[in-house]
Amino acid sequence: xxxxxxxxxxxxxxxxxxxxxxxxxxxxxxxxxxxxxxxxxxxxxxxxxxxxxxxxxxxxxxxxxxxxxxxxxxxxxxxxxxxxxxxxxxxxxxxxxxxxxxxxxxxxxxxxxxxxxxxxxxxxxxxxxxxxxxxxxxxxxxxxxxxxxxxxxxxxxxxxxxxxxxxxxxxxxxxxxxxxxxxxxx
Numbered sequence: 001x002x003x004x005x006x007x008x009x010x011x012x013x014x015x016x017x018x019x020x021x022x023x024x025x026x027x028x029x030x031x032x033x034x035x036x037x038x039x040x041x042x043x044x045x046x047x048x049x050x051x052x053x054x055x056x057x058x059x060x061x062x063x064x065x066x067x068x069x070x071x072x073x074x075x076x077x078x079x080x081x082x083x084x085x086x087x088x089x090x091x092x093x094x095x096x097x098x099x100x101x102x103x104x105x106x107x108x109x110x111x112x113x114x115x116x117x118x119x120x121x122x123x124x125x126x127x128x129x130x131x132x133x134x135x136x137x138x139x140x141x142x143x144x145x146x147x148x149x150x151x152x153x154x155x156x157x158x159x160x161x162x163x164x165x166x167x168x169x170x171x172x173x174x175x176x177x178x179x180x181x182x183x184x185x186x
Contacts, residue, residue: 010063010105010106017062021069024098027051028074033081051078053150053169055098056127060120060170061111061177064102071098071131089142093135097162101170112178117171124166132158149171 029158032050038048055074059067072095079087104123108116136155139145 005171008063008105010033010102011065012063013065020058020062021066023075024054024062024066025068025073025077028054028070028079029081032074032078036078036082048161050165050169051098052094052128052165053173054121055094056101056124056166056170059098059100059102059127060105060108060123060174062102063105064099066162067098067100067102068095069098071095073162076134089138093131093133096131096134097127098132110178111174111181117174120170120174121167124170128159128162128166132162 028051031054032047032049035049035051038049055067055071058070072091075091075094076086079085079091101120101123102127104119107119110116130153136150136158139150139154
């Protein structure tokens with residue numbers, strides 16, 4: 001078993017990662033669906049969803065591929081469960097929210113150290129900006145929305161809620177995961 005202080009390959013994708021991605025996507029879908037009743041007034045289908053931390057955490061813990069699949073597939077499933085239909089750009093945006101923390105996972109040695117938590121926090125901001133930036137910008141050509149609508153009804157509400165939940169919940173999950181790894185001897 002690999003110790004949490006050893007370098008890990010962030011691009012590994014085998015049976016374990018497939019299982020992690022499936023669990024992450026299912027967890028993200030169900031929790032997002034459950035919280036989709038809390039919509040932000042005036043925002044285009046943007047909800048207050050603490051579940052956004054799931055692709056972020058799965059990216060940090062299991063790599064960028066798992067993080068991407070968790071966000072991408074999980075968002076597709078959540079939208080289908082919620083009756084929103086299929087919005088590929090928003091699904092890709094949610095995938096990016098998991099992918100970018102996965103890229104940062106190469107910098108994380110011990111999940112409960114301040115330095116690692118700060119890398120995780122930075123990944124929340126960068127991932128949310130990139131993912132929601134892409135998704136929001138798609139509204140220019142998909143919906144014909146103007147700049148103010150894209151910025152104020154799509155990007156700002158989705159970015160702000162994502163980083164709030166990510167900045168608050170990701171450190172808690174990282175610390176809990178470090179405790180699990182220690183108890184299991186890894």
